[in-house]
Amino acid sequence: xxxxxxxxxxxxxxxxxxxxxxxxxxxxxxxxxxxxxxxxxxxxxxxxxxxxxxxxxxxxxxxxxxxxxxxxxxxxxxxxxxxxxxxxxxxxxxxxxxxxxxxxxxxxxxxxxxxxxxxxxxxxxxxxxxxxxxxxxxxxxxxxxxxxxxxxxxxxxxxxxxxxxxxxxxxxxxxxxxxxxxxxxxxxxxxxxxxxxxxxxxxxxxxxxxxxxxxxxxxxxxxxxxxxxxxxxxxxxxxxxxxxxxxxxxxxxxxxxxxxxxxxxxxxxxxxxxxxxxxxxxxxxxxxxxxxxxxxxxxxxxxxxxxxxxxxxxxxxxxxxxxxxxxxxxxxxxxxxxxxxxx
Numbered sequence: 088x089x090x091x092x093x094x095x096x097x098x099x100x101x102x103x104x105x106x107x108x109x110x111x112x113x114x115x116x117x118x119x120x121x122x123x124x125x126x127x128x129x130x131x132x133x134x135x136x137x138x139x140x141x142x143x144x145x146x147x148x149x150x151x152x153x154x155x156x157x158x159x160x161x162x163x164x165x166x167x168x169x170x171x172x173x174x175x176x177x178x179x180x181x182x183x184x185x186x187x188x189x190x191x192x193x194x195x196x197x198x199x200x201x202x203x204x205x206x207x208x209x210x211x212x213x214x215x216x217x218x219x220x221x222x223x224x225x226x227x228x229x230x231x232x233x234x235x236x237x238x239x240x241x242x243x244x245x246x247x248x249x250x251x252x253x254x255x256x257x258x259x260x261x262x263x264x265x266x267x268x269x270x271x272x273x274x275x276x277x278x279x280x281x282x283x284x285x286x287x288x289x290x291x292x293x294x295x296x297x298x299x300x301x302x303x304x305x306x307x308x309x310x311x312x313x314x315x316x317x318x319x320x321x322x323x324x325x326x327x328x329x330x331x332x333x334x335x336x337x338x339x340x341x342x343x344x345x346x347x348x349x350x351x352x353x354x355x356x357x358x359x360x361x362x363x364x365x366x367x368x369x370x371x372x373x374x375x376x377x378x379x380x381x382x383x384x385x386x387x388x389x390x391x392x393x394x395x396x397x398x399x400x401x402x403x404x405x406x407x408x409x410x411x412x413x414x415x416x417x418x419x420x421x422x423x424x425x426x427x428x429x430x
Contacts (some may be wrong), residue, residue, distance in 0.1 A: 090147045090210030090430075091409045099148065101409060109211040110160035114424030115217045117172060121229040122209050123151035125234070126262075128201060129416050140203045149209030149428075150176040150200035153232030155225065163217040171233040174208065175219040175239070175382045176200035192243075192379040197375075209409065211430055221383055224390045230403065231389060233268075233427055234396040239385045240351065240356075241267030243378035245275045248324045248349045252276035257313050257322040257341060260329030261289050261301070263424055264351055266399060268326050269289045273298045274393045281322065283309040284329075288421035292399070310341040321346065328352045339364040349373045399424040406430045 088106050093099040108187055110116045127137060128148045133147030135142050156170045166172065179191035186194055216344045241264065242297040250256065256277040258269045261284035269280045283302040284290050290301035312319045321343035327334055330352030335351050339361040348370060364370065389396050401423040404412035409428050416426055 088211040089406070090206075091406075092145050092148065093132055093142060093148050094145050095142060097132065099132055099410065099413075101406070103350040104147065104210065107210075107214045110158055110163075110214050112216055113163060114214050115156050115160040115163060115166055115172075116212060116214050116218070117154040117165050117174065118212055119152055119154040119210060120210055121153050121231045121233040122259075122428050122430070124148040124149075124412055124416050124428065125151055126416075128207075128228065129197060129413060131201070131203070132413060133417070136203075139280040140156060142203050146201065146203055146205040147208070147210050148201050149207040150202075151233050151236040151286065152176070152200075152208040153229045153235075154213075154430075155306055156220070157212070158221045159217065166217055166220060166222060170230065171223040172220050172365055173223055173382075173386060174213075174215050175221070176208070176236060177232045177377055178216055178219055184332055187202070190379055192377040202223045209310045209428065209430075218272070219382075221386055223386065224252055226390045227386070228397060229427045229429075230400050231396045232386075232426055234425060235382065235385050235389060237263050237425070238267045238389060238394075238396060239378040239381050240264050240272070240375065241269070242381040242385045243249050244268045244326055244328075244349050244351045244375045245271040247373045247375060248272070248275075248326070248347055249274045250277055253278045254323040255307055255313065255317055255321075255343075256324040258279045258282040258326045259309065259334050259338070260284060260327070260331070260352060261286070261293065262328065263399070265326070265328035266293070266424060268328050268351055269293075270389075270394055272324070272326070274388055277324070281309060281313050286421040289424070291416035292422065292424065310337065313341070317343070320344075323347065324349065328386070332356065332358050335359060339370060339377050340368070340369050342368070345369040345372060349375060400427055403427045403429055
């Protein structure tokens, strides 16, 4: 079968690889249909590594996927051939302590698609654990199914924020994850979500979304805007979703007294942490790494009228032009949110 294989920094191509094979007990075989491009995929291509994860052997890219079940292994009862599915890409060790404590996303033994040395899903077929394979309702397309992965990050961020009905929230960064977080926070009960970015074209994609208020960071300060519209108080929750070092400078003074900051973006280098300001204002801090125990909820929510993930698919490329899709990502068009590849 064919797959998009990254050999080393700057070198990838569509190649023939071994077939996925038959599923074992508790597994399913899936014909891939749609795979989204994530910034992590691109970083492995352009840099050959992300932090401690280094590409040292050929690796199939892609971890945001949807497809159709073609075969089920022994003991699988909740899925059948022909089912349209989305796959959670991180599979923990079922016997790990992190798994037992419900934090399997931080299991040191987790096998996550397209994280060296684990192969990803930009290939014609995959074999995956049925426990991490979820049936898609008829109301969700394959494109929306592939978007469940980044949406799950937003869901996990909103969950860790402990949003209460009526809370005001702020999101720094309107990339894919920032947008997904804003949508999840709104669905989770936030009355208003202010979302800022330095690219007004990207913020324009959010115009008309009820309860989501774009803030052009080149013209006004996010904290000042929210305080001005909350009687000087500020947002109960602030999500940092850009990972940009400058965003952290004044971040600790943005939440309302007693508020919460949720770190979703991951900066490349260490950033300053104003502990005194956070302490004196009673600000609590949460961090997000991928997600745990939210994938089915993300699918259920995406299937409602409250969420429209499909509007954020900017362009879809055929698999034969997968490299071209990655090159388009590098262009950094401000109106691009999610680029996808169909197989």
